[in-house]
Amino acid sequence: MSDLTKLTLKAAVDGLKAKTFSSEEITRAFLTNIEAANPRLNAYVEVTGDKAIAMARASDARIASGTAGALEGAPLGIKDLFCTEGVQTTAGSNMLRGFVPPYESTVTANLWRDGAVMLGKLNMDEFAMGSSNETSAFGPVVNPWKSSGSNADLTPGGSSGGSASAVAADLCLAATASDTGGSIRQPAAFTGTVGIKPTYGRASRFGMVAFASSLDQAGPIAKNVEDAALLLQSMCSFDVKDSTSLDIPTPDWTQSVGQSVRGLRIGVPAEYVVDGMPAEIQALWDQGIAWLKDAGCEIVPISLPHTKYALPTYYIVAPAEASSNLARYDGMRFGHRATGTTSLTDLYESSRAEGFGAEVKRRLIIGAYVLSAGFYDAYYVKALKVRRRIAEDFDAVWDQVDAIVTPSTPSAAFALGDKQVDPLQMYLNDIFTVTANLAGLPGISVPAGLDSNGLPLGLQVIGKALDEATVFQVGAALEQAAGFTTKAERWW
Amino acid sequence: MTDTTATSKLIQGRTGNWEIVMGLEIHAQVASKAKLFSGAAVGFGAGPNEQVSLVDAGFPGMLPTLNGHCVEQAVKTGLGLKAQINRRSQFDRKNYFYPDLPTGYQISQLYFPIVGEGVVEVEAEDGSFFNVGIERLHLEQDAGKLIHDLSPTESFVDLNRAGTALMEIVSRPDIRSPEEAVAYVKKIRTILIYLGTCDGDMEKGNLRADVNVSVCREGQYEKFKATGDFSHLGTRCEIKNVNSFRFISQAINYEARRQIEILEDGGAIVQETRLYDPTAGETRSMRSKEEANDYRYFPDPDLLPLELEQAWIDEIKANLPELPDDKRRRLMSQYGLSQYDAVVLISEQAKADYFEAAAAGRDAKLVSNWVTNELSARLAADGKDFSESPLPPSQVAELVALIEEGVISSRIAKEVFDHVWAGEGSPRQVVEARGLVQVNDTGAIEKAVDEIIAANPDKAAAVAEKPQAIGWFVGQVMKATGGKANPASVNDILKARLGL
Numbered sequence: 008m009s010d011l012t013k014l015t016l017k018a019a020v021d022g023l024k025a026k027t028f029s030s031e032e033i034t035r036a037f038l039t040n041i042e043a044a045n046p047r048l049n050a051y052v053e054v055t056g057d058k059a060i061a062m063a064r065a066s067d068a069r070i071a072s073g074t075a076g077a078l079e080g081a082p083l084g085i086k087d088l089f090c091t092e093g094v095q096t097t098a099g100s101n102m103l104r105g106f107v108p109p110y111e112s113t114v115t116a117n118l119w120r121d122g123a124v125m126l127g128k129l130n131m132d133e134f135a136m137g138s139s140n141e142t143s144a145f146g147p148v149v150n151p152w153k154s155s156g157s158n159a160d161l162t163p164g165g166s167s168g169g170s171a172s173a174v175a176a177d178l179c180l181a182a183t184a185s186d187t188g189g190s191i192r193q194p195a196a197f198t199g200t201v202g203i204k205p206t207y208g209r210a211s212r213f214g215m216v217a218f219a220s221s222l223d224q225a226g227p228i229a230k231n232v233e234d235a236a237l238l239l240q241s242m243c244s245f246d247v248k249d250s251t252s253l254d255i256p257t258p259d260w261t262q263s264v265g266q267s268v269r270g271l272r273i274g275v276p277a278e279y280v281v282d283g284m285p286a287e288i289q290a291l292w293d294q295g296i297a298w299l300k301d302a303g304c305e306i307v308p309i310s311l312p313h314t315k316y317a318l319p320t321y322y323i324v325a326p327a328e329a330s331s332n333l334a335r336y337d338g339m340r341f342g343h344r345a346t347g348t349t350s351l352t353d354l355y356e357s358s359r360a361e362g363f364g365a366e367v368k369r370r371l372i373i374g375a376y377v378l379s380a381g382f383y384d385a386y387y388v389k390a391l392k393v394r395r396r397i398a399e400d401f402d403a404v405w406d407q408v409d410a411i412v413t414p415s416t417p418s419a420a421f422a423l424g425d426k427q428v429d430p431l432q433m434y435l436n437d438i439f440t441v442t443a444n445l446a447g448l449p450g451i452s453v454p455a456g457l458d459s460n461g462l463p464l465g466l467q468v469i470g471k472a473l474d475e476a477t478v479f480q481v482g483a484a485l486e487q488a489a490g491f492t493t494k495a496e497r498w499w
Numbered sequence: 500m501t502d503t504t505a506t507s508k509l510i511q512g513r514t515g516n517w518e519i520v521m522g523l524e525i526h527a528q529v530a531s532k533a534k535l536f537s538g539a540a541v542g543f544g545a546g547p548n549e550q551v552s553l554v555d556a557g558f559p560g561m562l563p564t565l566n567g568h569c570v571e572q573a574v575k576t577g578l579g580l581k582a583q584i585n586r587r588s589q590f591d592r593k594n595y596f597y598p599d600l601p602t603g604y605q606i607s608q609l610y611f612p613i614v615g616e617g618v619v620e621v622e623a624e625d626g627s628f629f630n631v632g633i634e635r636l637h638l639e640q641d642a643g644k645l646i647h648d649l650s651p652t653e654s655f656v657d658l659n660r661a662g663t664a665l666m667e668i669v670s671r672p673d674i675r676s677p678e679e680a681v682a683y684v685k686k687i688r689t690i691l692i693y694l695g696t697c698d699g700d701m702e703k704g705n706l707r708a709d710v711n712v713s714v715c716r717e718g719q720y721e722k723f724k725a726t727g728d729f730s731h732l733g734t735r736c737e738i739k740n741v742n743s744f745r746f747i748s749q750a751i752n753y754e755a756r757r758q759i760e761i762l763e764d765g766g767a768i769v770q771e772t773r774l775y776d777p778t779a780g781e782t783r784s785m786r787s788k789e790e791a792n793d794y795r796y797f798p799d800p801d802l803l804p805l806e807l808e809q810a811w812i813d814e815i816k817a818n819l820p821e822l823p824d825d826k827r828r829r830l831m832s833q834y835g836l837s838q839y840d841a842v843v844l845i846s847e848q849a850k851a852d853y854f855e856a857a858a859a860g861r862d863a864k865l866v867s868n869w870v871t872n873e874l875s876a877r878l879a880a881d882g883k884d885f886s887e888s889p890l891p892p893s894q895v896a897e898l899v900a901l902i903e904e905g906v907i908s909s910r911i912a913k914e915v916f917d918h919v920w921a922g923e924g925s926p927r928q929v930v931e932a933r934g935l936v937q938v939n940d941t942g943a944i945e946k947a948v949d950e951i952i953a954a955n956p957d958k959a960a961a962v963a964e965k966p967q968a969i970g971w972f973v974g975q976v977m978k979a980t981g982g983k984a985n986p987a988s989v990n991d992i993l994k995a996r997l998g999l
Contacts, residue, residue: 035683061964089560090559103559108558108559108560110553110558110560112560148614188838212560212562212801213561213562214561215557216559216560217560217801219800221800248562248564249562250562250564250565250801250802251800251802251803327797328800330594330795331592331594331603331604331795331797333603334594334602334603334604335557335558335559335601335602335603337596337598337603338600338602339656340556340558340601341558341559345918351598355596378594378795378796378797379793380793380795383795383796383797492622
């Protein structure tokens with residue numbers, strides 16, 4: 008039999024239902040791949056082999072009895088941000104090393120309801136704060152892609168670097184991920200995979216370790232647009248345990264994949280042309296626009312005037328919320344606790360100083376600062392106002408366009424260690440993606456080509472709130488036009 | 500009238516007169532089976548950490564979801580305080596580290612509280628009324644509890660109370676004396692109990708107050724009232740978590756004296772948070788303004804703004820129980836009671852209910868006297884509430900009926916009451932069984948009167964000169980008739996026979 012791990016999620020689910028192969032077979036194939044690759048790629052922080060086999064056997068039994076769910080028997084990787092009952096959940100942090108939640112996140116519970124199999128927990132930037140996976144307490148994830156003529160290890164992006172790397176290297180059929188400022192779309196772009204962040208409120212945040220509550224959304228990273236649709240519709244649900252969850256039905260988005268885009272109006276925002284953007288990125292963008300035009304779309308130049316304030320706004324709102332969300336990691340009830348301390352304050356300070364990494368501390372300090380007396384209005388309140396303006400920018404164009412196309416990232420994957428010196432350089436990675444988080448809109452990254460070094464580049468499609476259908480439709484059209492089939496050459 | 504009230508509130512210092520100005524923050528635990536943002540149970544007496552959900556304990560990925568019943572209770576309370584209900588409010592996070600606060604922030608409402616301005620009418624001890632302005636009422640979470648006395652080297656955390664819903668009721672600086680402060684808290688407590696939104700149990704800490712005390716020179720408060728300019732008032736100190744009426748009064752008295760002494764010695768008041776130590780009878784500094792936390796309040800991004808439908812508010816309003824002030828007015832007009840009697844009756848809802856059940860068709864004043872005096876005293880002695888009275892209202896009604904019908908005198912009624920309380924049966928049964936029926940037979944009374952006059956000619960002669968001496972004869976006749984003679988008849992007959 009051909010290599011089961013190279014199947015798409017859709018093909019695997021079909022094959023499993025048709026009993027062409029068993030869940031146990033495909034699960035074992037992935038576990039073998041992981042065993043071989045993980046020492047080099049570091050995509051998984053924990054492989055739950057026994058659990059995976061047990062789940063696979065249970066799936067095989069359900070397939071045999073004709074009670075298979077939508078993802079029955081499909082082996083998936085789970086970003087270590089999702090709490091998994093009885094399985095260590097760390098959020099990439101020493102603070103939570105050894106933390107085993109006695110509960111399951113709603114997103115993963117939905118997957119198990121649909122029959123998916125968990126291979127293990129995927130590496131990520133600490134508390135999802137990072138764009139290169141280098142802030143993980145478990146070491147950086149390595150991108151399966153290499154720059155032509157170089158052997159340097161590249162970043163898979165972040166914070167969902169483990170998810171992206173695992174999908175690109177066939178270490179799972181697809182993976183869960185989360186996106187606060189681009190943490191799904193940027194790693195997808197860096198690894199030649201598809202990643203979508205749905206409308207804020209589509210996926211429950213219950214049981215997902217919080218970074219910035221008003222921006223965090225779960226979504227999938229998958230091998231193609233159809234797989235992303237299939238996995239996303241299983242992840243999403245209304246959840247009474249999350250007050251920001253939307254009480255609306257989840258459509259069958261796989262139906263949108265392959266639908267003609269003829270007549271759709273595609274916006275191209277002038278403000279997304281940024282200083283110092285590599286010509287290759289501009290060229291890819293132009294190419295994407297041309298493909299859509301060829302497919303019958305109407306291309307509409309638009310303006311989103313507050314775009315330039317998005318990144319600074321994001322880096323006020325997200326750290327502010329994080330500084331409060333991460334206060335619960337105080338060494339009292341769970342997680343890391345310093346020893347040999349002499350006072351309550353000492354216990355707090357030492358536990359947090361030891362438990363958190365440098366980037367998390369940086370953001371917590373920024374967050375505490377922008378919320379502090381005397382600065383609150385100047386920073387946080389102002390940022391909320393700008394956030395509103397950014398959302399209004401989008402509101403104003405939706406009567407002219409059905410979707411917006413932009414590059415996903417300002418560059419291809421860079422070498423590990425390259426941008427660690429200057430946090431601001433690192434933050435620039437999110438420049439095209441943060442707007443969708445600030446406005447709560449769905450955004451997908453689809454691989455659209457390779458740069459001159461043979462590294463994948465992605466295009467982003469942003470849609471109206473709750474209109475993932477059009478996002479998938481346009482994303483699939485780009486995917487089809489690009490015919491992107493290149494895989495990272497196996498070196499691991 | 501305003502003059503006398505103002506004068507009575509003055510405190511004399513060495514250098515002149517001072518006035519106290521106070522605003523209170525009352526924390527009332529919402530009567531609810533579940534916590535404000537988690538499904539965990541609320542209750543007294545559970546073992547440590549038995550009523551804690553993962554949300555309360557601040558586990559990763561746990562999210563708050565608002566308990567609609569607590570919102571309804573807050574709205575009800577707002578309506579009871581005749582306050583503005585804000586159809587849009589918002590929850591904010593108050594950030595600080597402490598082991599009794601698992602998430603590292605308390606969810607409260609700083610910027611947009613659910614209830615805005617209102618006013619409460621409070622009865623002073625002298626029977627006059629004063630108004631206290633309500634600035635706001637907001638919902639917030641309570642914290643857990645630290646236990647330091649179980650081990651010399653460790654502290655323990657009990658999170659049972661963590662996340663329990665509190666209503667914080669903030670008054671305007673309209674309170675001017677320790678007595679007013681106590682009367683105000685009592686009034687709020689009564690309103691909450693009437694509404695069923697808080698059980699008012701201060702011993703369990705379900706109702707407690709933070710008292711903001713400042714002092715100023717005589718006349719300054721009037722200037723503040725006229726201008727709204729706080730600079731006319733003194734610097735305030737906040738006395739945290741006072742949980743009994745007695746302590747409220749003691750703490751204020753101590754604190755006002757302390758502040759006056761400092762000012763008269765040429766010092767300045769430092770704005771700070773203080774704790775009242777009931778054992779030492781003094782307030783002590785807890786933390787100064789400089790040491791105060793920067794709480795970094797911001798809107799809780801896990802919760803949407805709270806939006807209320809006007810129709811829902813109207814429905815709650817339409818179903819509000821009768822409030823104490825309305826009940827007081829109605830008892831006065833419907834039963835012809837004095838303000839004093841009405842105030843005493845409404846102080847406890849069960850007492851007022853008891854009265855009304857007993858008063859139907861009877862002499863209301865008489866019923867009120869029996870309820871507020873004899874029965875109140877007996878219940879208090881047994882540590883019982885009116886709702887737990889072993890004597891149903893019908894028995895008090897029967898007792899009063901016997902008096903009204905002239906079957907027994909008020910004096911005998913007391914005796915009857917004793918027997919009824921002792922469980923000997925209904926008042927009518929006791930009267931019959933013990934032969935306590937009042938003697939209305941004038942023949943029998945005349946006979947007794949004649950005999951006593953005949954036996955005491957000297958005293959009978961004396962009465963002619965000193966009519967008050969008739970009292971001695973009344974006593975003798977009552978004694979001779981075993982107390983059963985109708986006192987009015989005795990009086991009439993004596994007067995006739997003695998020629999008065």
